[in-house]
Amino acid sequence: MTSPSLHTLQNLATQLRIDSIRSTSEAGSGHPTTCMSAAEIVSTLFFREMRYDPKDPKNPYNDRFVLSKGHAAPILYAAWAEAGLFPREELLKLRTIGSDLEGHPTPRLPFVDLATGSLGQGICAAIGTTLNARRINSDYRTYVLLGDGEMAEGSVWEAANAAMYQKLDNLCAIIDVNGLGQSMPTQFDHDMDALGARWKAFGWHTVIVDGHNVEALLAAYDEARATKERPTMILARTVKGKGVSSVEGKPGWHGKAFKKGEEADKAIAELEAQMIPGVPPPEIRKPDAHGHPPAAPPDYSKLPAPAYKLGDLVATREAWGTGLAALGTIDSRVVALDADVKNSTFSDRFEKAQPDRFYEHFIAEQVMVGAAMGLAARGAIPYPSTFACFLTRAADFIRMAGISTLNVKLTGSHAGVSIGEDGPSQMALEDLSLMRSVPECAVLYPSEAVSTERLVAAMAQRPGMAFMRT
DSSP: OOHHHHHHHHHHHHHHHHHHHHHHHHHTOSOHHHHHHTHHHHHHIIIIIOBOOTTOTTOTTSOEEEESSGGGHHHHHHHHHHHTSSOGGGGGGTTOTTOSOOSSOOTTSTTOOSOOOSTTOHHHHHHHHHHHHHHTTOOOOEEEEEEGGGGGOHHHHHHHHHHHHTTOTTEEEEEEEOSBOSSSBOSSTTOHHHHHHHHHHTTOEEEEEETTOHHHHHHHHHHHHHOOSSOEEEEEEOOTTTTOTTTTTOTTOTTOOOOTTHHHHHHHHHHHTTOOSSOOOOOOBOOOOOSOOOOOOOOGGGSOOOOOOTTOOOOHHHHHHHHHHHHHHHOTTEEEEESSOHHHHSTHHHHHHOGGGEEEOOSOHHHHHHHHHHHHHTTOEEEEEEEHHHHGGGHHHHHHHHHTTOOOEEEEESBSSOOGGGOGGGOBSHHHHHHHTSTTOEEEOOSSHHHHHHHHHHHHHSOSOEEEEO
């Protein structure tokens, strides 16, 4: 890559830092130093690596970006303003009443697939967006940016295992390793080898780079695209507060905005002095229209009627499996996700009928629900299922799916006051209060087989979240 192009990306990183400081100081709150450590990562991704149409952020062939470290939202907004989605002046409305630029990203914005900010969730959702590319036979790639503090979350390691099992070579994750958490240094600080060894142990292709070296980042992305049969993790060593000498690498600045006026002006002036004059404007790479076009809703009148005889004794969970398998034959958007209980929930009937749209996540309910969120965000209709009591392990994911207004159709089996011999660990009661508290989530509790099958199809036709107990 030529020096002028590298200088363009470096200037963009500096501008993103300036915009992050301006917007958060105007708001009087936010996380500017977290944005500043990720500036080169974001500039190289958005203005060199990713393929997307900024005039059509919902284009199904766009590369996808998930900001798992959602508190760095100001730099995401700054990047999209730079790409031309809205005027830069809008950034000054960050965190204000009536503005869509919230402190953490939500789908109120057309370029945000799902709400993030609850750490450890973004990489799980990215698995879903990546699986969706496989579903529609598209070559779009998914990029997810994590913070190093997230590495303490168990869901991250559920995702690490799931992505390798699925051989998701169109998934590229980047960790902003700035070494500082909210109240103290992160668990690994800047021990890149220790952190890298963990990802290598999960089978990921792992690259360690200087996160402020534009050329090194671009080479890492090239390496990721050339890697087959496994996902790539880029560990980018960075400095929190990079670019402003008064805060670079210093603790105590997490979630703290520069004071509007002299403090912010001085920081911005220091950054403006780093600009390289006479560089060309950035160019955004456009997506390829490759893959199956989005499927239209099918004619549900063609769905076969339940075929039970009077007097048949059929458990609702068995009828659910039969209904889901039938639904999958007429609606290619329907997918199923399992947590190693498919022979109890009867989702194995869907697997037998539609093996390419069945995703096994083993006993890892958080990544199962997270992947369902990513699939739903890209137009699939996911049906994740397990025992109802085990869904509560993914309570925060379910809460965030509701905030994102995603089309996720949860199913929990073995629900009720008691299931007898297995004892209380397998018994679901609390799931009802959880699901009924999710905004706009329909809670369904059919009493027999015919209504169960009918409601499985009704769930797919109703936009938004739904939960069925079987």
